[in-house]
Amino acid sequence: MKITPAAPELWESFYESAPIASYYQSPRWSDLWNRYTCGRYRPSPLLAERDDGARFLFPLTRQHMAGGLGIMWHGSPGGTYGGWLSDEIVLKAEESESLLKALFSYCGSISWRWFPFGPSSGSFSGQHLRNDITHVLDLTPYHRDPDSLFRNRKNLLRHKRKAERSGITVRQAETKADWVRYHQLYRQSVRRWDPPPPHVFGSSFFKLLSEEMHGVQLWLAEKEDDLAAGVVLLSGRGHISYWHGASDPLFYSMRAMNLLMHCVITDAAGQGHKYFDFNPSAGLKGVEAFKKSFGAVAMDTPVWEKSSGIVSFCHNIHRLRRRLARRRSV
Numbered sequence: 001m002k003i004t005p006a007a008p009e010l011w012e013s014f015y016e017s018a019p020i021a022s023y024y025q026s027p028r029w030s031d032l033w034n035r036y037t038c039g040r041y042r043p044s045p046l047l048a049e050r051d052d053g054a055r056f057l058f059p060l061t062r063q064h065m066a067g068g069l070g071i072m073w074h075g076s077p078g079g080t081y082g083g084w085l086s087d088e089i090v091l092k093a094e095e096s097e098s099l100l101k102a103l104f105s106y107c108g109s110i111s112w113r114w115f116p117f118g119p120s121s122g123s124f125s126g127q128h129l130r131n132d133i134t135h136v137l138d139l140t141p142y143h144r145d146p147d148s149l150f151r152n153r154k155n156l157l158r159h160k161r162k163a164e165r166s167g168i169t170v171r172q173a174e175t176k177a178d179w180v181r182y183h184q185l186y187r188q189s190v191r192r193w194d195p196p197p198p199h200v201f202g203s204s205f206f207k208l209l210s211e212e213m214h215g216v217q218l219w220l221a222e223k224e225d226d227l228a229a230g231v232v233l234l235s236g237r238g239h240i241s242y243w244h245g246a247s248d249p250l251f252y253s254m255r256a257m258n259l260l261m262h263c264v265i266t267d268a269a270g271q272g273h274k275y276f277d278f279n280p281s282a283g284l285k286g287v288e289a290f291k292k293s294f295g296a297v298a299m300d301t302p303v304w305e306k307s308s309g310i311v312s313f314c315h316n317i318h319r320l321r322r323r324l325a326r327r328r329s330v
Contacts, residue, residue, distance in 0.1 A: 001102040006047040006057060014057035014085040015237070020117050020274065022241060023215050023234035024080035030061045032212075033077040036205045040064050041077050046106070048084070048099060056084040058103060072307070075112030078199070080243075080279075081301070083115030090119050100304070104128075109307045116299040117239065117275065128306040135288065135296035137276040139269040146269035149295075150262060156293060163221075163259035168228060168251070170263040173218035179210040182218060182230040186246040201244075221251075221260040228256035231264060238274035261294065 011027050023029055033041040044062040049055050059082065063072040075082015084099070091099065104110055116134060142149045150156050173179060183206045190200055209216050215236065221229040228251035232244040242264075247257050268276050278296055281287040 001051075001099070002049045003046050003102060003106045004049075006045040008043065008045070010047065011043070011045040011057060011059060015059070017087065018085045018237055020238040021085060021236045022076075022081045022083075022115055022117075022239050022277070023236040023243075024076040024078075024241075025059045025083060025085060025115065026215070026236060027059070028212065028215065029076065029080070029234075030059065032205070032208050033061060035208055036202075041074070044073070046103070048102065054086070054089055056086045056089075056099060058082075058084050060107075070109065073107040073110040075110070075114075079111070079113060079303075081115040082112045083118035086119050104304070104306055110304065111306075112304045114300075114302050114304075116277075116301050128304050130303045130305060132280050132301050132303055133298045134280045134301045135278040135291040136299050137265065137278075137294060137296045138274070139265075139276055140274050142269040143272055146266040149266055149269055153293070153295065156258065156262065159255040159258035160262050163255040166254040166256075167223050168221055168254055168256045168259050169223075170219060170221050170260050173210075173220055173230075176207070176210050178220060179206050179218060181227050182206065182220065182232075182246065185227050185230060185248060186244075188248070189246040192249070217264075219260060219264050221256040223251065223254070223256070226251075228254070229260050231260060233264060233268070235268075235273060239277060240268045240273040240275070241277040241279055243279065265294065 008027060015021055015026050018025075027043060027045075030041070030043040034043060040063060042062050042064070044060050046058040046060055047055060048058065059076065061074045061077050063074060063077075065072065100112075113132070116136065137149075139149070150160075173182070180203070183203050186201070186206075190197060209232065210218070215234055217233040217235070219231050219233065220227060227248065229247035230245065231242055234241050234243045242261075245257075265276050276296075278291040278294075280301060281291065
């Protein structure tokens, strides 16, 4: 197995030809992080070539630790989906594990979350593996009639009608001012989260997202001039995911988020996406129950985490700084 650095244009080519891929596996997501972190995260795709000529593109990003103390590779930044891109080559479990072993040997320190629709069969095991799940809706049967998606979910429809009677309306964001309002709502939400999120995104990240021409959507639920809730969706090839969300507790009883999710999911079905992915829930049972209420089913998305001693030390220092910064901001 030969692994070498890949050119950016090869990454784009593999991504565009993939039968299914997440936005997180695209060069654009890695480039967003590169700009957001001023080069601390850098797009660094690798190409693996087997003796039989099969090729696999790893859409990786390299994180350069402060002070040049080490490098951490990411299957995709922000704990999102990695997974290789290939020309419809479905591998057996043992072939996949062999490919991952070669990659991890090459990279050293790496964090990698498996894309549940990746080109592999079987289950994974081994050292440095942490099991996790996401929740997914198969939209394929509803492309022609998106409204039928929730026709038999009485509780969901009741919540939708309550939100509409309460004056909640839903629309897609149109201006940068919409993104600024969403970020303000998000910062208010962060203060209520327990445990706190591992990373609080600055306004510059949402500004970069707002400038993306393809694959990025912000949807808002409003009551007159008040912002009740919002979600950021990222769409790849046949796959659309709920990457980020925030809501105002004043509108919980009005079921604003229920109406918002109903609208974005039916729109995704109408646009022809194959899968709507709610993304992992950090083990929060209430969040998982909310996703299941839409009919989403659990899928495995294991994470491999392997760090050298110096990289682990840098991560621990960074986590301590984050905790102190959050305490000062509350």
